[in-house]
Amino acid sequence: MRTLGTILLLATVGFSPFAKGSFEENAHRYMSGQDIIWSLSMFFDFSKNSNNKEVCTELRALNETLAGGNSPITGEPISPSPTQGTVLWITGCIDEYFASYNVLVGDPIRAKRLLGEEFYKSVTDFRLWQPWADVPENLQRALIRHMVAAFLGSDDVIKDFGFIQNPDDFREQLFIAAQTRTQATILQIVTLLAMNLSVRDEFLSY
Amino acid sequence: MRTFKVLIAALIVALSLFANAGTPAQTETYFFKLSKSLRGVPPTLEEREEFAKAVQAGTAEAFLQKKTQEYLTDDKFTFKLKQKVDELLKLKQQREFDKTPKETGTSYDRLVSEVIQSNSSWDQLLLAKSYHYMPPIPWDFLSSYNEDAFFFIPNQGHVPSPSFEDYLVPDTKRVERHVAFAPDDLRIAGVVTTPRFFGRYVNTALNKNRRRAAAVFRVFLCDSMAPSVPATDNQGEKQDFDTIFPGHSSYTEDDIRRNTQADVHGQLMDCKSCHYKLDPLGQVFGFSAATLAPLPAAGSLTFKGQDGRAVAIPLRGLGDMAQALIQQTEYEKCQVRHFWRWYIGKDVPVSRHKEQELVKKFNDLGRKTQDFVSYLVSLPEFKERPQALTQDQLLARRAVNIMKNCNDCHQSQDKDPDIRNWDLTDLPYSQDADERKDAIRLLRKNLDIDHDGVGKKMPPKDSLWKLSQDDFAILRDWINRGAPDFDGNAQVSPKGTP
Secondary structure, eight states: OOOHHHHHHHHHHHTTTTSOOOOSSOOOOOOOOOHHHHHHHHTGGGGGOOOOOHHHHOOHHHHHHHGOBBOOOTOBBSSSSSSHHHHHHHHHHHHHHHHHHHHHHHHHOOOOOOOOHHHHHHHHHHHHBBBBGSOOOHHHHHHHHHEEEEEEEHHHHHHHHHOOOOOOOHHHHHHHHHOOOOBBHHHHHHHHHHHHHSEEEEEEHO | OHHHHHHHHHHHHHHHTOOOSSSSHHHHHHHHHHHHHHHHHHHOHHHHHHHHHHHHTTOOHHHHHHHHHHHHHHHHHHHHHHHHHHHHOOOOOOSTTTTTTTTOOOOHHHHHHHHTTOOOOOHHHHHHHEEOOOOOOOTTTTOOOOOOHHHHHHHHSSOOOOOHHHHSSSSGGOOOHHHHHHHHOOTGGGGGSHHHHHHEEEEEETTTHHHHHHHHHHHHHHOOOOOOOOSHHHHHHHHHHHHHHHTGGGOHHHHHHHHHTTTGGGGGGHHHHHHHHHHHHHHHHTOOOSSSSSOOOEEEEEEEETSSSSEOOOOOHHHHHHHHHOOOOOHHHHHHHHHHHHTTTTOOOOOHHHHHHHHHHHHTTTTBBBHHHHHTTTTTTBBBBBOOOHHHHHHHHHHHHHHHHHHHHHHHHHHSHHTTTTOOSSSSSSOOOOOOOHHHHHHHHHHHHGTTTTTSSSSSOOOOOOOOOHHHHHHHHHTTTTTOOTTTTOSOOOOOOO
C-alpha cells in the first residue's frame, strides 16, 4: 500500500506536464510557436548555436508543425497540443546552446537571469564544468529555487495552475534527481533543469 | 491505519488533478496571463519584483493597468494580433518578427500593423485609402506581390521603371513608397484592395470574383456559407457535379458554350442560397484580376440579416462596400466575436446578452483596437482560472458545432420567421421548460436522430451537407443526457428519468 501511495504520488509528477482536456476545448491556451521562441530567448540566445540555429530562432517549414502552427487550409492547429516533436525541438535547441556557447562569458545578462544572482556570483569560482557534487548544498538549492521561479513563476502562480500542489515537494524532487547524477558537471545539471522546466505546461501555456 | 492514510492522501492528490476551482485566478497568475496573452512572453524577473512591491504597497491594480497599457503598445502585441488577422484572412503568416513590418512590409502588412499600433478604429481595415509599402527588388522577377504594378498601373498606366542605380541599391536601402487615394475613391477598400488579398483569392472567368466576395462575407459578416462547400470524396464530387451541371454527360459542344455563358449553376435553388449574396458582391470587384481595376464597378451588398431583415444596398464600388459593411449589426457582432475568440477563447461561449454588451462597448470605444482588447482582458472571463469541462459541457459544445451548419441555411433562407430566428447554437433554447421540450422534440424528429437519419426531413435530400454517423451519435448522446447547455445543466429530462 505504501508502494501504491508512492506510485500514485509520483504519478502526479509524471503526468502533470500534460494538460487536462483537449487543446481546442480546454481553457489552457498554449503559446504560439513565436511566443515559445520569444520566451526561450529571455534565457537563451540561440543565435549562438553552432548547428541549426535557424530552427531555434525562426519559425520555418521545418519547425512550424512542432510549434503549434495552423494548417492554412482549415485554419485549425495542425496538432491540438505540444507533441514529442515539440519537446525534442525545445530540448534540442537548449542542449545545442549549452554545448556551443560559454554563457557565463558571452552573455552575463542572460546568465544571471538563468542562474540567479546568488549562484551566478559563486559559479565563477567553480566554472560550469566543475562537478555538481562540489557545489555547497545551499547554492544547489538556491539554483533550483531560482530556476523554478524564473521559468514557472512564484509558488502562488505554480499552485494556481493546478498541476503542482506543493512547490516545495517539486523542488525537492528536482534536488534529489540532481543528486543522483554523481558524475555530472554543473553545466549538465543546469542543462537538464532548463530542459525539464522549459517543456512543462506551466511554462508553455497560461 | 497507515494504509488508510496513504489511500486518503492518494485520493486527495487524484482529486486535485481534476479540481474544478471556478474561482478567479490570483492576481499574480492574472499578471502572467496578461503578459503571455498580450505579448507572448511571461513577465520579466524585474517586472515580477516591481509587481511584488506593488502588492505590498496595495497598488497592484494600478500596476496591472499600467502594464496592460504598456503591453498593448509593445511591438510583440502588434505582431501577435496581426498574425491573428492573417489567420482570419487565411493568408500566409509573417514569420520573421525582426523584419516586420517596415523591411518586408507589403501594403497589407503595413496597413494592418498601423491600424493596431496607432489604436485606430478597427473599421480602418476596410476604410483605409492610403498604403505604405516597400517597392519590389528590381531583379526579383519572382516576387509574388508586385505592389507597384497593383497600385500604379490603374493610376498612371505604367509601372515606375527602375533606373540603373536602383539595381545597385542594396535591399536595406530601398525607400518605402506611399500611395494615397482620394477619400471618396470608390475603388479602394483597405485590406480588400491589396495585392495580398487579391493574390490569395484569385479570380477566374468562371469564378467571377465570387471567391473574393465569399472571403468578405466570411471575414466581415461571419457568414461562412457552409452548405456550398463541396464534398471531397469521389461519390460526393460526382453528386455535386451532377447537381451543378445536370445532364452534362449528354452535352454537345453548343451546350457547353451556352452553359459557360449562362452560368446554369448559379440558377439552381440550392446554389442560389449563397449565390444571391455572392454574385452581386462579386460584381463590385469588377474587372479586377491581378491589379486594381481602373474604374469602380457597381453591384450590391445583399443578404438576409440575423433578425430576418432583407439587406440590399446598391454599391457604386468597393469603397461603398466598405462603408455599407461597417454599418451592419452583423459586422459589429462578427468582429467582437473574433476578438472574443482571440483573447478569451473559442471554448468560452458568448450568450446573446453578452454579445450585446460587447457590441455596445465596441462602439462606445470608437471600435479602437487596443482599447477594446484592454476591455476584454479586464473581464472576469479572462481572469477566470482554467477549469476542465465536464462531459455534459463538452457534449454541448460538440452538439452546437454540428448545429452551426443548420444555422447557415435556416437563418438565411427559411420562410418561417420562428425557425429563421431560432439560433440553434444559443443554449438554452428557451427560459420556458415546455418550449425547450418542444424544441428538442422537433430536432429529434426532423433529424430522425434515433435512427441515424433514415427517415429524416432535415437536412434536405439534395443538401450538400449531411450528418455523419459520428454526428448522429453525438446528437443522440446529447439529447439522451437532457440536451445540456454550456454550463452542463439539462434543458429537458434525460432519457430514462421522469
